[in-house]
Amino acid sequence: MNPPPAVQATDLSKVYGSGDAKVVALDHVTVQLPPQRFTAIMGPSGSGKSTLMHCLAGLDRPTTGTVLLGGTETSSLSDAKLTASRRDRVGFVFQAFNLLPTLTAWENIVLPLDLAGRRPDQAFADAIIDGIGLRHRLGHRPSQLSGGQQQRVACARALITQPEVVFADEPTGALDSRSSADVLGFLRRSVDELGQTVVMVTHEPTAAAYADRVLYFADGRVVGELTEPTADGVLDQMKHLEKVTA
Numbered sequence: 124m125n126p127p128p129a130v131q132a133t134d135l136s137k138v139y140g141s142g143d144a145k146v147v148a149l150d151h152v153t154v155q156l157p158p159q160r161f162t163a164i165m166g167p168s169g170s171g172k173s174t175l176m177h178c179l180a181g182l183d184r185p186t187t188g189t190v191l192l193g194g195t196e197t198s199s200l201s202d203a204k205l206t207a208s209r210r211d212r213v214g215f216v217f218q219a220f221n222l223l224p225t226l227t228a229w230e231n232i233v234l235p236l237d238l239a240g241r242r243p244d245q246a247f248a249d250a251i252i253d254g255i256g257l258r259h260r261l262g263h264r265p266s267q268l269s270g271g272q273q274q275r276v277a278c279a280r281a282l283i284t285q286p287e288v289v290f291a292d293e294p295t296g297a298l299d300s301r302s303s304a305d306v307l308g309f310l311r312r313s314v315d316e317l318g319q320t321v322v323m324v325t326h327e328p329t330a331a332a333y334a335d336r337v338l339y340f341a342d343g344r345v346v347g348e349l350t351e352p353t354a355d356g357v358l359d360q361m362k363h364l365e366k367v368t369a
C-alpha cells in the first residue's frame with residue numbers, strides 16, 4: 124500500500140480580483156505529493172506555480188478546495204493555527220536566500236528551532252551540517268559566504284526542524300551552475316539519505332532532473348508529468364507541452 128501523501132490538494136482554485144481584473148491563478152488543481160520524494164513543478168511564467176506552492180505551504184489560502192498537510196486540513200485552520208502549522212510542519216527555501224545578516228550560519232540554521240523553543244536533534248543536525256559541507260564556516264556571517272554557500276545554509280535552515288515538506292521556490296535562480304549543483308545535490312541527498320520531502324519550483328531542466336517527478340503547469344492547471352526525469356526528457360516534454368497548450 125502507498126503511504127499517505129505528505130501534502131495533497133483537492134480541487135484547489137485560487138482567484139484574484141474580480142470583473143475585468145479577475146485572474147484564475149489555480150483552476151481546480153488536484154495533486155498528491157508523496158513523502159520522501161523530490162517533486163519539481165515547472166511551467167511558463169504566470170502559470171500558477173508559486174500560487175500552488177503558497178497554498179500548499181499555508182502561506183496563502185485557496186479560494187476553494189482543500190489542502191491536507193501531513194493529514195491535517197490546513198485550508199480551514201484559523202490564522203493562528205495556520206501560522207503554527209507553517210512553523211512546525213514546513214520549511215522554505217527562496218531564490219534570494221533570506222538569511223539574517225547579523226546571525227552566523229549556525230545561528231541562521233537553528234533559528235526555526237529557537238523560535239519554536241526546541242533543541243536540535245544532534246544526530247540530525249550533524250547529518251545536515253555534513254550534508255551542506257560547511258562545518259568550517261558555521262561561525263561566518265552570510266556576507267562572508269558565497270551565494271551558493273548561503274543557499275546551502277538556507278536549505279539547512281529549512282530542514283533542521285525535520286518538516287513534513289520543504290518548499291523551494293526557484294532555489295537556484297540566482298546561482299551559477301556549479302553552486303546550483305551543490306544546492307540541488309544536497310536537496311537530493313536530504314530525500315535519499317534523510318528521508319525528507321522536497322517540492323521545488325524551477326524553470327531549469329537541469330534542476331528538474333534532480334527530482335523524482337516533474338509536474339507541468341499551464342494556465343493554473345496540471346497539464347503533464349514526467350517520472351525519473353532527465354534534463355533532455357524535461358526539455359522535450361516542455362517543448363511538446365508548449366505546442367499543445369499554445
Ligand SMILES: Nc1ncnc2c1ncn2[C@@H]1O[C@H](COP(=O)(O)OP(=O)(O)OP(=O)(O)O)[C@@H](O)[C@H]1O
Nearest residue numbers: 139140146148166167168169170171172173174175
Ligand atoms: N496577489 C495577486 N494579485 C493578483 N494577481 C496575482 C497575485 N499573485 C499572482 N497573481 C496572478 O496569478 C497568476 C499566477 O501567478 P504565479 O505567481 O502563481 O505564477 P508562476 O507560475 O509562479 O509565475 P513565475 O514563474 O513568473 O513566478 C498570474 O497571472 C499572476 O499575475
